[in-house]
Amino acid sequence: MLAKVNSCIIIGVEGLSLEIEVDIASGLPMFSTVGLPDGAVKESKDRVKAAIKNCGYDFPNKRITVNLAPANVKKEGAGYDLPIALGILSANGLIPPEKLSCYSIVGELSLDGKVRGVRGMLPVVLNARDQQMKGILVPSENSKEAGVVDGIEVIPIHYLYEAVEYLLGEREIEPYKNSFDTTFSHEEDSSLDFSDVKGQEHAKRALEIAASGNHNVLLKGPPGAGKTMLARRITTILPQLSFEEALETTKIHSIAGTLPEDVALISQRPFRAPHHTISDAGLIGGGSYPKPGEVSLAHNGVLFLDELTEFRKRLLEMLRQPLEDRKVTIARVNMSLAFPADFLLVAAYNPCPCGFHGDRGNRCICNAVQVQNYISKLSGPLLDRMDMHLEIGALPYSEMNTTAKSESSSEIRQRVNRAHAIQKARFSQLKGSRSNAAMSPSMVEKYCTIDNTGRSLLQMSVERLGLSARAYHRILKIARTIADLDDSGSIEKQHVAEAIQYRRLG
Incomplete structure (x- = not known):
């Protein structure tokens, strides 16, 4: 039968x-x-x-x-x-x-x-x-x-x-x-807040822009400057997950076996921070029967790569496709699978092996060859795909010892939410783009128009800094996000000037 x-x-x-x-x-x-x-x-x-x-x-x-x-x-x-x-x-x-x-x-x-x-x-x-x-x-x-x-x-x-x-x-x-109310609750981790971060106001501003437009950030600075502390708090200023985003995220974690037993639906944006000894399949995904890696587990959230220069160079180069396409395609003889990988990348590294190259308060013990070999692990194409390059300096004693409270994550998130609402309205009729960072070249041309003064400033910066066409488009996208934070319909000179500041390390 x-x-x-x-x-x-x-x-x-x-x-x-x-x-x-x-x-x-x-x-x-x-x-x-x-x-x-x-x-x-x-x-x-x-x-x-x-x-x-x-x-x-x-x-x-x-x-x-x-x-x-x-x-x-x-x-x-x-x-x-x-x-x-x-x-x-x-x-x-x-x-x-x-x-x-x-x-x-x-x-x-x-x-x-x-x-x-x-x-x-x-x-x-x-x-x-x-x-x-x-x-x-x-x-x-x-x-x-x-x-x-x-x-x-x-x-x-x-x-x-x-x-x-x-x-x-x-x-x-x-x-x-x-019950939808108990399953899809947005209870935040109260132990993480931007109000805990002393000083580093320029870094907080940059991360606010990054969170508003989903721009990737590269943090460079000496040990103890606060790079990790800043990165771990970026999820507290990102907009809350929508139900559709929560379903996307939960599916990936369920397939990977990382969904906690007592959790029915992931309602907080994921924060993934893999160690630099991770394997290729662990970061990108794969295996004989492909499974999602860390870049997919960070979908709709943040992927934090601390000590970026300690990762194998071949592994870092694998990030280039997901950073551009916001998905990972894994091909095998009998199948080809695509895993979503729309994440905000935050990467941090020291300027040299000892960590104090260029630091006025500490003496660097590395020679020029050591510094060059250390930084050469980061290729030009990879750096070009990082939207914002930010230098974090050592914190002076006066700022470490201050009792003044910094702006809280909830206050920053309100501005980020307003910027996201503007982008949501802008891209509501378009497919494949939910943020300024994901705009295609044609969309950049349509939504990132600047006046003659701003265009002259951008032209001078591109020529002097030797920026690529990709970097040029990224500056325009960042400027568009800054204008959204200012609730400005047009991109003005000051928006372009601030956006250029975040490409100087490149």
Whole structure:
């Protein structure tokens, strides 16, 4: 007898409908799985057989064939255990086929029949809703995450026998539903605030501009100047995540397995700060079956690379594509996947190995060759893709010892929100751009017009500093953001002058 069960495959960050066909025929006892299964899927036969027996059901001592369609897409993970088990019980006559047709099913089985949680539940539920399924049977561990999706019943399952009894109508299971108010709360980390930062007013201003237009920032300065302290507080002035952005972010973290158990939906902008010893796949993403890396985990948030010159040069060069395209494309022989990577990059580095080159208060012990070798790890093309270059000086004692309170993050965020509202209105009818930093050349030409005085100043700066065409466009984008902060419809000379200040290190 043949039975069919609906499930889902994760391709990149999206769900693809999967049909699991189970055929039981006469012949020598055998259990075969076809359809490009990986090792974990092939091993499911032992888990499924033990779970069915230990839950008190008869396991057919016949020839069992399980087909995972579409057969040309690789299947991985243990999330197909539950649908395969239910398919076998249906093919054996226990569950009527029509009971399975309106549900999508996913879950790993332990040997005693307990249903364990799996990664990537959110895109699975979204796929089931898009396929107009009545409901989806999910492990109870994943019910919080699955419950954030409207328009589909989420049925939490603890054991295999619960799923069987529910499908047979012998057990009532209340669909799980999250409360939007508790799930999508914007509780901020009160331990981080710009009011804690003494001095460095020029750096705070630059980070406010960066947050307003989503401009990448490069911080250069001696140890202890406050580069890390400033970078870790930038998320406190970014606009709060919208529900759509929260879904995008949660999908990525769910697939990567970094979503905390007690969190149903990520409602705070992510801040990722990988160590400089990270691997290529860890930063960019990849593997034999590609998974998202840190650049994708920082999507809609901040990626902070501290001690930038300590990262391998080859690794830094890999950042060039995501910085331009705001996505990562990973190609393999049998597939090509794209992971979103729209993040704000904040990078910090010391001016030399000892850290005090050019510092008036401390003597540098590095020679010219050491300094050159140290800085040469940062290539011209990479530096050119950093919108804002900022030098952070050592803080004088008078500013360290002051008792005056600086401007708080909430006050800065109000101005950032106003600038974002202007950009949202500007780009509302356009696709692919949500910030000034993401404007295409044609959009720069349309929205970044300047008067003759500002144009003369920009021309002189480009010629004297030897700036590239990319740097020229980035100055215009920064000037547009500064004008938005001033609530100015046109870009004026002072906006251009301030924008140029943030390219001098390049």
